[in-house]
Amino acid sequence: MSVWDAIVGQQPTVDLLKRTVAAQAQGHDEVAQSWLICGPPGSGRSNLARAFAAALISPDQGLSDQPTRVTQQVLAGTHPDVTVLSTNKVTIGINEVRDLIMTSEQMPSTSRWRVIIIEDVDRMLERTTNVLLKEIEEPAEHTIWLLCAPSAQDVLPTIRSRTRVLNLAVPSNTAVADFLTDQVGVDRPLAAKAARLAQGHIGIARLYATRDQVLADRDELVVGLLGLRRASDAVILAGRVVDAARDQATATVDDEVAKDEREFRQINGLRDKERIPRQLRGAYHALGGKDQVRRRVTRLTRDVLDRNLSTLASVYRDVGVLQNGAEEKAGLVNLENRAAIADLSVRLSRQGAIDRIQLIARARRRLAANGSPLLVFEALFCTLLV
Incomplete structure (x- = not known):
């Protein structure tokens, strides 16, 4: 499987990057050294950046069916010439960027290029971006910068104007289902359902297809929304949603910590139950430190709640589809709940459906501004009552 096979629904961009890598490898063209990879959440922008990095520094340009050791190291995050900055915090700190700049000035260890990937560059404050600006404008001759963001408009114009911009598409349901079937091993009916419910978000589709509880929590949220009749229903549903999000986040972080601990033992040649040497x-113990775990759980809880807001919006999207007689052309996201959604489409006006999508957007802004999750969802569900 080549390094590009895991990139879903982005064939024109993949073809462009393949040509770019081939041209610079043959000395026909110099590759741009500052890139801005833009795509909505779930489009695979970070995965594309890693694949591009692997293709740039791997001797086979990432094309072999059997990945080289270099490719494996890049994708695993262990190659010395590829540095990835991701964050669990709301913003990327200025000291983190300064460290990256120092790294970018160093000669590559084993490759032609040193590649620096910054996920979510839109999380940089302006003063942090200004620190990065000179390096993006005049990179070290051996360094390539790959910046990732939801859209070019989410990045300061000073950065945007100094990069080559790649805009990714939202993968089709068919492309996502094919990925789940071919690469993850999910049976086709479940893959198709997960792709439809995820609305083009590859990571969420994978969650729905591989974690029963995540899919069950989504189903419960949709049923709960469609059953809202009283303020007491809204308060109870809000509590269930926040608790379920926290449980999901805790389980995910626990799995990640356990994986990190296993990898630590493997790297240091320790058996599963062997006592950790004092040094x-x-x-x-830092891998599972309480403060670090708490921050990761808090951040991931908000990610789950944001995903829940997208699920709520999909219900009113389906209401609009039925109200406008567009089901045959546009299809329904929540097909399993069609009867209840059809009932809601009769009880709700067209403007009412639009207003509720806007209320969900307002709740998302409040959540992003560090509002209390429970209060945000209680207020939201109360305003969604019909």
Whole structure:
């Protein structure tokens, strides 16, 4: 499987990058050294950046069916010449960017290029972006910068104007279902359902297809929304949603910590139950440190709640589809709940459906502004009552 096979629904962009890598490898063209990869959440922009990095520094340009060791290291995040900055915080700190700049000035260890990937560059404050600006404008001759953001408009114009911009598409349901079937091993009916419910978000589709509880929580949220009749229903549903999001986040972080601990043991040649040597205990226990775990759970809880807001919006999107007689052309996201959605489409005016999508957008802004999740969802569900 080549490094590009895991990139879903982005064939024109993949073809462009393949040509770019081939041209620079043959000395026909110099590759741009500052890129801005833009795409909505779930479009695979970070995965594309890693694939591009692997293709740039791997001797086979990432094309072999059997990935080279270099490709495997890049995708695993262990190659010394590829640095990835991702964050669990609301913003990317200025010191983190300064460290990246120092790294970018160093010569590559084993490759022609040193590649720096910054996920979610839109999380930089303006003063942090200004620190990065000079390096983006005049990179070290051996360094390539790959910046990722939801859209070019989410990045300051000073950065945008100094990069080559790639805009990714939202993958089709068919492309996402094919990925789940071919690469993840999910049976076709479940893959098709997960792709439809995820609305083109590859990561969420994978969650729905591989984690029963995540899919069950989504189903419960849709049923709960369609059953809202009283303020007490709204308060109870809000509590269930926030609790379920926290449980999902905690389970995910626990799995990630366990994986990190297994990898730590493997790297240091320790068996599963072997006692951690005293000189390694600090690094080992830091993997599951309480403060770090709490921050990761808090951040991931908000990500789950944001996903829930997208689920709520999809219900009113389906209401609009039925109200406008567009089901045959546009299809329904929540097909399993068609009867209840059809009932809601009769009880709700067209403007009422639009207003509720706007209320959900307002709740998203409040959540992003660090509002109390429980209060945000209680207020939202009360305003969604019909």
